[in-house]
Amino acid sequence: MKNMTLEHIAAVCGGTYIGNEADKTREIQGAVIDSRLVEKDYLFIPVRGEKVDGHSFIPSVFEKGALAVLSEEKLEDPAGPCILVENTLDAMKKIAADYRRGLDIKVVGITGSVGKTSTKEMIASVLAQKYNVLKTEGNLNNEIGLPLTIFKIREEHQVAVLEMGISEFGEMDRLSTMANPDICVITNIGLCHLENLITRDGILKAKTESFAHLTPDGIAVLNGDDDKLCDKKVVNGKPAVFYGIEKVAKVAETEEGTKTLAEKTVYATNVEAVDLTGTKAAIHYPSKETGGEVTMEVTIPIAGEHNVYNALAAVSVARELGLTCDEMKRGIESVQTIGGRSNLIHKNGITIIDDCYNANPVSMKASIDVLANAPGRKIAVLGDMGELGAEEKQLHYMVGEHFAGKGIDALYCVGTLSQEIAKAVRTCSSKTEVHHYEDKADLIKDLVKEVQSGDTVLVKASHFMGFPEIVKELTK
Numbered sequence: 001m002k003n004m005t006l007e008h009i010a011a012v013c014g015g016t017y018i019g020n021e022a023d024k025t026r027e028i029q030g031a032v033i034d035s036r037l038v039e040k041d042y043l044f045i046p047v048r049g050e051k052v053d054g055h056s057f058i059p060s061v062f063e064k065g066a067l068a069v070l071s072e073e074k075l076e077d078p079a080g081p082c083i084l085v086e087n088t089l090d091a092m093k094k095i096a097a098d099y100r101r102g103l104d105i106k107v108v109g110i111t112g113s114v115g116k117t118s119t120k121e122m123i124a125s126v127l128a129q130k131y132n133v134l135k136t137e138g139n140l141n142n143e144i145g146l147p148l149t150i151f152k153i154r155e156e157h158q159v160a161v162l163e164m165g166i167s168e169f170g171e172m173d174r175l176s177t178m179a180n181p182d183i184c185v186i187t188n189i190g191l192c193h194l195e196n197l198i199t200r201d202g203i204l205k206a207k208t209e210s211f212a213h214l215t216p217d218g219i220a221v222l223n224g225d226d227d228k229l230c231d232k233k234v235v236n237g238k239p240a241v242f243y244g245i246e247k248v249a250k251v252a253e254t255e256e257g258t259k260t261l262a263e264k265t266v267y268a269t270n271v272e273a274v275d276l277t278g279t280k281a282a283i284h285y286p287s288k289e290t291g292g293e294v295t296m297e298v299t300i301p302i303a304g305e306h307n308v309y310n311a312l313a314a315v316s317v318a319r320e321l322g323l324t325c326d327e328m329k330r331g332i333e334s335v336q337t338i339g340g341r342s343n344l345i346h347k348n349g350i351t352i353i354d355d356c357y358n359a360n361p362v363s364m365k366a367s368i369d370v371l372a373n374a375p376g377r378k379i380a381v382l383g384d385m386g387e388l389g390a391e392e393k394q395l396h397y398m399v400g401e402h403f404a405g406k407g408i409d410a411l412y413c414v415g416t417l418s419q420e421i422a423k424a425v426r427t428c429s430s431k432t433e434v435h436h437y438e439d440k441a442d443l444i445k446d447l448v449k450e451v452q453s454g455d456t457v458l459v460k461a462s463h464f465m466g467f468p469e470i471v472k473e474l475t476k
Contacts, residue, residue: 002155003102004028004095006068009043010083012098013091015070019081028067031095031151033144040065045092047144048072054088089144096147097178105157106131107215108317109179111164111172111207112187112223114362115306116141118337119187122310124161126318126331131158141165146175159321167387168196169206176213183320184210184235185221185313189228192360194389200255204228211235221316223309224262227254233262241265241320243312245305247284266316268308273373276303276344276351276456283312283328285319296325298332304370306363347475349453351376355460356467359385361395365402367460372406374456380408381447381470383461384415393420400424408432410450414443415465440466444473 007024010017017024029041035057038044044061046054046069058069062079069078070088085091100107108127110120117139124135134157136149141163153160164175176184189204197203211220220235224242232240243266244250250261266285273279279300287294296315300307311332318328337343345352351374355367364385371378380403388395400421403411410433413422422436437443447470451457457474461467 001028001030001099001151004031004043004099006081006083008098009068009095013070013083013085013094015083015085015091017081017083018074018078019068023068023081026067031092031148033092033148035061035064038064038066041067043067044069045088046071047088092147093143093174093178096150097180100150100153100178100180103153105153106159106183106321107179107181108159108161108183108185109164109176109181109210110161110185110187111166111210112185113190113192113203113207114360114366115187115310116163116165117357118302118307119185119310119313120161120163121337122307122314122332122335123185123317125335126314126323126328127159127161127321129327129331130323131321132156133159133161135161136163139165143171143174146178150178164210166206169202170209172206172209173212176210179210180213180215181210182215182218183221183317184214184218185317186210186223186229187309187313188223188226188362190360190362191395192362192387194391195387198389200228208232219320221313221320222262223313224264225250225252225309227252227259227261230259230262241316243267243309243316245269245271245308266312266319268312271305271308273303273305274299276353276370276374277301279303279305279308281308281311283315285315288319288322294325296329298329300332301335302337303373304366306366345471345475350451350474351456352471352474353456353458353460354468354471355458356465356471357463359383359460359462360388361385361399364399364460367458368399368403368406368408371408371456371458376454376456377410377452378408379410379412379447379451379455379457381412381443381457381459381467382418382421383413383465383467384417386462386464392417396420397424401428404428404432411435412443412447413437414440415461418461440469444470448473 028043031043033045033047038061044066068081127133162179166172220240222229222240225244242262242264244264247267249263268281271281283296343354396417397420401424404425412435414437
């Protein structure tokens with residue numbers, strides 16, 4: 001890792017170096033918190049957890065070839081260099097921030113209430129057509145995962161696509177201090193993490209903490225069809241790049257009344273669903289070279305209008321980083337889904353829309369819309385959505401109201417809050433079979449008996465509901 005000598009690391013994190021003087025100038029080759037991932041000349045960062053204290057693994061990591069360790073406690077005769085710090089997690093974040101600033105690389109930081117991961121995958125797929133890209137893997141988007149991702153950046157990487165997820169004020173400030181993005185993408189301001197952020201205005205305030213940590217020439221890429229983001233026309237003295245459906249400014253009904261949304265720089269027309277296999281659209285953007293408008297016909301290999309927005313965000317970023325139209329098109333049309341997020345599974349004649357990684361009202365409605373376009377009998381398996389604050393029951397009921405007009409044949413729900421979804425569907429639609437369960441095992445038992453060849457089944461809930469178990473049973 002470039003410039004990451006033990007002497008420099010100790011200075012950056014305010015630690016005290018303990019060890020051989022000759023080792024001070026040696027560079028670490030990586031940094032991890034999991035002792036099982038330690039390789040030769042790595043820095044091991046022990047973390048105190050509820051059940052396990054990483055400090056207990058310090059002797060073993062030196063046996064694996066670790067160059068040095070951080071520690072919150074003075075060690076007796078360590079087998080290698082130690083940097084004594086007050087708090088290893090705080091030290092890790094300081095080291096990550098310093099390391100990122102020493103890299104000659106473009107960083108794209110992605111946040112938003114809904115669609116962060118799928119947008120990250122789309123942007124990475126497009127940029128990989130021109131650059132060597134490192135992207136956030138899995139759910140490593142928090143104050144532990146982000147620095148670990150930054151530590152994986154090497155000199156061969158040209159772009160890093162970093163996802164940043166938050167649930168409280170100040171968290172984005174800390175994340176973006178580490179990421180120091182050249183381009184900040186915000187997908188939307190939706191209804192999630194309301195327990196701490198209270199309102200959508202609170203969510204907007206928390207997400208846009210990232211703006212203060214853009215590089216001097218950094219830009220913001222924003223969803224212009226979002227009634228909160230569309231007001232952020234200038235960020236740090238530079239015009240924001242807005243994307244959305246249709247170019248012209250739209251009028252929308254918001255909590256505050258009628259509002260004019262943003263005119264878009266990058267926009268889509270002729271959006272057309274292709275069953276569950278994808279979505280067609282024409283994407284338009286101004287050429288950096290000629291100033292004229294470029295029109296690109298694409299088929300996004302993932303269903304749902306929300307994936308058009310992901311493609312628009314990717315084009316907005318790619319345009320700033322100099323990709324050609326052919327490179328953008330190739331990247332969009334080769335993107336792949338990941339488990340738990342709009343992932344299509346075909347088994348025993350059944351099509352399963354595995355979207356059970358997480359859920360909030362916006363993503364739940366989007367998934368329902370995807371199911372509505374499926375052929376054959378349509379079955380939705382829905383569960384509770386978490387962290388919605390005082391209005392959680394009302395927000396579940398509103399999802400049920402949205403569901404009721406979509407022509408879906410059957411609804412299977414489990415969970416206390418999902419009773420509100422079931423109640424709304426029963427009230428607003430007489431054509432949908434509605435089943436609600438207190439126990440997930442009872443739902444699975446009935447569902448497995450009911451589902452038959454030719455059916456399409458959507459499985460979606462917040463992560464704590466454990467819905468991958470339902471997907472597993474359906475795919476046996």
